[in-house]
Amino acid sequence: MVGELAQHLGECAILLDIDGTLLDLAPTPREVWVPPGLANTLIRLSDKTSGALALVSGRSLNDIDLIFAPDQFPAVGGHGAEMRLSSDSEAVATHAPPMDKELKRRLAAIARLSPGILLEDKGYSLALHYRLAPHAEKAIYEAISLIRNELPHAPIEVLPGKCVFEIKQVGFDKAMGVRELMRREPFRGRRPIFIGDDVTDESVFVIMPDLGGLAFSVGRRAEGVAGHFDEPRDVRAWLARLVDGEAAARE
Structure with missing residues (x-):
C-alpha cells in the first residue's frame, strides 16, 4: 500500500497523532522526545503534499511546538479545541471555551x-x-x-x-477538528490519511470513510481501520518510506 500512496502523495493530506503514534510514550508527558530524522521526514512530507500535513493531538498547540522546536507544523490541538492551518499562521480557536x-x-x-x-x-x-x-x-x-x-x-x-x-x-473532539481542517486550504479536496493509537483517536477513525480517507491504528487493530502498526517506530519507518516516492513505488 505504501507504494500506491507514495505515487499519489500529492493528492493526500497526512494527519498524525503524536503520543504513542509518532513518538514513544514516556513515564511523564514532558519526557517524550523527537527521534533523529523524524522532523526531516515530516518536513519532506509537508513539501510533497504542498503543506497538507498536520499533527492531531490532545496537547495544546504551544505544547506541540515545544516538543518539535524549532520546527513548527500545522496542527489540531486540544482534541479539536484549536487549530493552525500552516506553520507560519496564527492559531485559530474553534470550539472550546475555557474549563470552569x-x-x-x-x-x-x-x-x-x-x-x-x-x-x-x-x-x-x-x-x-x-x-x-x-x-x-x-x-x-x-x-x-x-x-x-x-x-x-x-x-x-x-x-x-x-x-x-x-x-x-463536551462539544468538541478530534473528529470535529479534523472535519474543520479538511474544509480549509491546503487540506480541502485531498484524501486524508490518519494514524492514531488511543481511544481519543477513534472518533477520527470513524469519519475517515466519510472523507474518502484511510485510517491506521498503532498498537492494536482498531475497528474500521485499513491497517495497523505495532509501535511508533514502525510508523516512523513507514512515513520515511512513504516520503521516498521512487523507492516506495517499486515495492
Whole structure:
C-alpha cells in the first residue's frame, strides 16, 4: 500500500497523532522526545503534499511546538479545541471555551491521592497520568466519578487513555477538528490519511470513510481501520518510506 500512496502523495493530506503514534510514550508527558530524522521526514512530507500535513493531538498547540522546536507544523490541538492551518499562521480557536476554574481546581486536587499521579493542564482539558502510580487507577476513576455525580450538569466528559484519564468539556473532539481542517486550504479536496493509537483517536477513525480517507491504528487493530502498526517506530519507518516516492513505488 505504501507504494500506491507514495505515487499519489500529492493528492493526500497526512494527519498524525503524536503520543504513542509518532513518538514513544514516556513515564511523564514532558519526557517524550523527537527521534533523529523524524522532523526531516515530516518536513519532506509537508513539501510533497504542498503543506497538507498536520499533527492531531490532545496537547495544546504551544505544547506541540515545544516538543518539535524549532520546527513548527500545522496542527489540531486540544482534541479539536484549536487549530493552525500552516506553520507560519496564527492559531485559530474553534470550539472550546475555557474549563470552569473551580471545576478544574477540584479535578486537579485528585492528583494528591497518591505520589506518582501527574497533573497536566492542557488548557482546554485536564489530564491525570498514573503511569508512575498504576495502583491508583481505581481511586482516580472513583474520585472523578464522585465529582461528576455532585455536578451532574457540568459539561465535561472523561477520556480514558494509556495510563491517563483526561477530562475535557463536551462539544468538541478530534473528529470535529479534523472535519474543520479538511474544509480549509491546503487540506480541502485531498484524501486524508490518519494514524492514531488511543481511544481519543477513534472518533477520527470513524469519519475517515466519510472523507474518502484511510485510517491506521498503532498498537492494536482498531475497528474500521485499513491497517495497523505495532509501535511508533514502525510508523516512523513507514512515513520515511512513504516520503521516498521512487523507492516506495517499486515495492
